[in-house]
Amino acid sequence: MTLDKAAVGPDWDSLYATRMKRVAPSEIRERMRLINQHSLIHLGGGLPDPAIFAYDLLAEASAAILGDPARARLALQYAPSEGHLPLREWLTGYMASLGVPCGIENIVITNGSQQALDLIGKMLLDPGDVAAVEMPSFIGALRAFDAYQPQYIAIPEDTTATGATLAGAKLAYAGPDFRNPTGTTLTRAEREGLLTLAAAAGTPIVEDSCYEKLRFVGETIPSLLALGVARTGSIENAGVLYTGTFSKTIAPSLRVGWVAGPAAAVRKLTLLKQASDLATSALNQMVLLDVVRDHLDSEAVRMSAVYAERCGSMLDALARHMPADVSWTRPEGGLYVWVLLPEGMDGSRFAERALVERGVSTISGAAFYPSDPRKNTIRLSFSLASVQDAAEGIRRIAELVEEMRG
Ligand SMILES: Cc1ncc(COP(=O)(O)O)c(C=O)c1O
Structure with a gap:
């Protein structure tokens, strides 16, 4: 007996897009x-x-929002793709406290920083483009970029060495603080070296600041974005897309992260975000804001x-x-x-x-x-x-x- 095609269904393996080879x-x-x-x-x-x-802070904030009809209506509606405005406003203050003065046009809310990495890959990488990454690197970033089919090169271990370069790279992905997986931290000199290399190559740095707030030894070192702003005077020229998250300080299930960067790139990321999932949960953003406003530190x-x-x-x-x-x-x-x-x-x-x-x-x-x-x-x-x-x-x-x- 021969099975007719409709009974077997499509041949999935022959249908997958080329990018799926790396997924x-x-x-x-x-x-x-x-x-x-x-x-x-x-x-x-x-x-x-x-x-x-x-738990108590989150329960209290959720109850207060859902118990107030006006706030509840907002919380259960679609949020704007760029994020809940009061949260973005709060984040401008937070970024300013890290040495990064910026406006709401510089902030887009994402579903955790993982979505930010995916959207940044989508925005910058064509198949065959070069992505510079730390070796070893956060596996979630590699998997996100993989779908856009880049070739990888290593960010030079010594960014100040003669001949060190990022030339040709469309992005350079770095985790400056206690990075995943090595737990190591870039010194201030290494951060300055990376900024110099990136500026020389015209390569944007993607700064994954996931663990920044979880320091338990030593002095805080300014982020690559803050150092870039100090060099160039503005987030617009700093050459850094900074990804932040509340997953490690409040709770990962809320899926709230953000990108801080130049307004034009943030606008493009917002369009990609809209096409991907319309918006991050308004309820989660409002609950988070109520909690982080007074309790993040x-x-x-x-x-x-x-x-x-x-x-x-x-x-x-x-x-x-x-x-x-x-x-x-x-x-x-x-x-x-x-x-x-x-x-x-x-x-x-x-x-x-x-x-x-x-x-x-x-x-x-x-x-x-x-x-x-x-x-x-x-x-x-x-x-x-x-x-x-x-x-x-x-x-x-x-x-x-x-x-x-x-
Ligand atoms: C370095 C790094 N970046 C980003 C993420 C993603 O975090 P989230 O999407 O929850 O913000 C993780 C999660 O473990 C991580 O280790």
Whole structure:
């Protein structure tokens, strides 16, 4: 019997657009599906800890908005594509406090900073264009840019070295503070170096400021955008698109982030945003505004204190248990520690065995490189596991290092 075509349906594989070749599941998302397994020690995904979200503040703000008919009507209606005006106005004040005077025309609200990265890729990248990224880089940015089919080059590790260049790149994506995945921070000199390279190449910097407010050690360093404004006098000429988010300081499910940048680019991003999803939830933006107006700093301080303690105990456990040929970064904030396993040890295999044999989730570092990964790496997150669990998790994976060496 031959099946007639209508009964089998379309041949999906032959229909996908070329860009789908690069759209692949992320190891992190796959591992996050395991998140409900109770016995696991979670050192893998970088989810903020839901035990420390500001439930009372969010409940109070939601009730006040929905309990007031005039505000409720606004909250349940479509918001403008560029975002809820009072939130954008508040953000101009917030950006000014970071050394970035700007107007509402410089701010567009997005569904988290992830959507901002997607829209920026869509705005700037044609197939084959060059995107300069840190190696390793935030996997969500790579996946967002992948759909626009760029070629990747590495942002020079030493931005001040002779011959360092970004020439030809349509964008340079950088995470200046406690970046995902390495937990490392660009010094002020490195930021200035990157701005100089970008200006020389005419390349816009995409500054992912996701973790900026989660500093728990050391002095705040001005953002690339703030330094760009200081050099050029205005956000219009600073050459930086800054992506911000409330996911790590208030709650990720609200999906509220923003882009701050030159008005013309912000207008283009708003048009793309409109075509993509019309607008971010008005209710979520209004709730957030009610909370952040008075509590953003105290919430960031409260959360940073929790992560600081967990980070400290993870670093202590690493020092206590890991052999001498394993090294790791010492973050000044954020959620991540990057571990260099002994030379020749495969991080993917290691992460697999840690999960299956030791009940510890980690992420293989290779996932964070667009190509030529440094294979003996893993990323650990101290966001979720208790101090005791993290110490136990590190003890177990240190044993695994010895076992895999043998
Ligand atoms: C570096 C970085 N940028 C952006 C995001 C996306 O965050 P959101 O879309 O929730 O703002 C994340 C999430 O983990 C991240 O680590």
